[in-house]
Amino acid sequence: MASIYPFRAWRYNPSAVRLEDVVTQPYDKISPAMQEGYYQRSPYNLVRIILGLPELFDAEQGENVYSRAARDFKAWRDQAILVQERDPSVFAYSQRFRVPGTDELKERRGFIALGRLHEYADQVVFRHEQTLSKPKSDRLKLLKATRAHFGQIFMLYSDPAGSVEKILYDDAGPADAEVTDEYGVLHRVWRVSDPAVIRLLTSTMGDKKLIIADGHHRYETALSYSKEHAPPVPARVEHNANSLPQPAYPEAAVMMTFVNMDSEGLVILPTHRVVHSLRGFDPAAFAHAAEQFFAVEKLPDSPAAAHVDWLRQQPGISFVAVTSLGAFLLRSKPDAAATALADLPENQRQLDLSHLHTIILDKLLGLDAEKVREQTNLRYLRDAAEAVDQVQRGEADVTFLTNPVTMDQLREIAFAGSVMPQKSTDFFPKLLSGLTIYALE
Structure with missing residues (x-):
């Protein structure tokens, strides 16, 4: 040992x-x-x-x-x-x-x-x-x-x-x-x-x-x-x-x-995903496409901190997506997600970030694993307000606010010999x- x-x-x-x-x-x-x-x-x-x-x-x-x-x-x-x-x-x-x-x-x-x-x-x-x-x-x-x-x-x-x-x-x-x-x-x-x-x-x-x-x-x-x-x-x-x-x-x-x-x-903070420079990104089309895998709910106009607080209270797997049309709560549909994540180990299917990377980034936005590794269209930010501001300033197409990974999730994934998506944890x-x-x- x-x-x-x-x-x-x-x-x-x-x-x-x-x-x-x-x-x-x-x-x-x-x-x-x-x-x-x-x-x-x-x-x-x-x-x-x-x-x-x-x-x-x-x-x-x-x-x-x-x-x-x-x-x-x-x-x-x-x-x-x-x-x-x-x-x-x-x-x-x-x-x-x-x-x-x-x-x-x-x-x-x-x-x-x-x-x-x-x-x-x-x-x-x-x-x-x-x-x-x-x-x-x-x-x-x-x-x-x-x-x-x-x-x-x-x-x-x-x-x-x-x-x-x-x-x-x-x-x-x-x-x-x-x-x-x-x-x-x-x-x-x-x-x-x-x-x-x-x-x-x-x-x-x-x-x-x-x-x-x-x-x-x-x-x-x-x-x-x-x-x-x-x-x-x-x-x-x-x-x-x-x-x-x-x-x-x-x-x-x-x-x-x-x-x-x-x-x-021990404190683990969330790391929010900021997607930028997508060719022909249409926020309305994205929200519509997301409905195949997520229940999509328009949120009232509020500061980023309010969106983060709202997200914390949600049961199950969910994100807040912020586009030029405003903020939307995305809650995973279990049956549709299970099919999309069928190739992942069971412990990874329980991770919010697996849903975000595999379904949203890859399937809906066309950012495959190589593009994510090279960060060609992706930035990672701890500060939710800055992540949202980049969309509002026109410097990004969509920001995804996330909940933090828990210590129990990290322990289970690591000891199983598996890995999480990059930038999953911010200690x-x-x-x-x-x-x-x-x-x-």
Whole structure:
């Protein structure tokens, strides 16, 4: 099952930089405006490594964003901008936040450690989404250049009794690092280097199976890189009663944040679909065609938030479709949907997003799986108001407001070895990059 290891993390030196000036959101959540803002905050902001700006004379071979990332990473270590922990440690990691769109306050608790990389066939690590080749190629180039992991893979494990949190948090004192991000989330980190605590933690995690919440592309990149560097003869790691576990070789593990999927602090937000640039899209014809599979009801003119609230209250599978003619509630007709989804596994037929992708996007709008993968006519937005505004501004043909996937649905799909449509889950908040760094050498 899951193998967890402490590590000697590289961390930003608080006497050299302010943490709020140098940490970032995950690389794939950094917009161009955020990227520019991070650049302006500090010459040592991690964005210069994980998502550097291209320059005029960059080339595949020679100077480019990856070579500059490697150069900066080395320089920052040489200059003690980044310093390495003396002892192998794990790091308790807490995030306090307000659930977007509500006044509800929550805290999500987990811990950062190394986790052994497994093939999905081993049935230790499970995915819930497909991956694309382009992001994996980009991350592999960065990994090869820097020989380091700068963000954590977000992993879920099941622990209804909360035993792992009790080990790490019951006697936790003041955090040794904390920062509030641009979304108002308070991130706090505690270093845990007591060997007895680490051994208890690794033992407790030893029977767990893991689901990737965020970081599928980085996980698969790290797994490929690990296989490239595996020694011809598997390395033997000697242990005694007093030693701490360690990976067989540096590339055999990757930095992860582990969060209990049974905790109340876990929040999944919906990701709305915005369809644009369709040739000859006719909203009236679309609404008529949808009636074959859905009960279609015109909604009163209201703000997007009201549509989202209305959607939450609907039993069964439903969406709100917003076109230039207004907002419509689409409620699935079970018999018609069953025929349309006959090729899908039963657990996927119960997903709202399977109905949306297979019936609406593919059958009604002509966006097949390849077009969805390439996002030629599709955008994904967390903000319902912005998604609706894009239709009203004429920048999109139709927006589909959706309900979030539940944790029970995700667990069932992942452990069955199946996958959901892309962008099915939006875990909030994201894990900050730069809190800890795992250097392979």
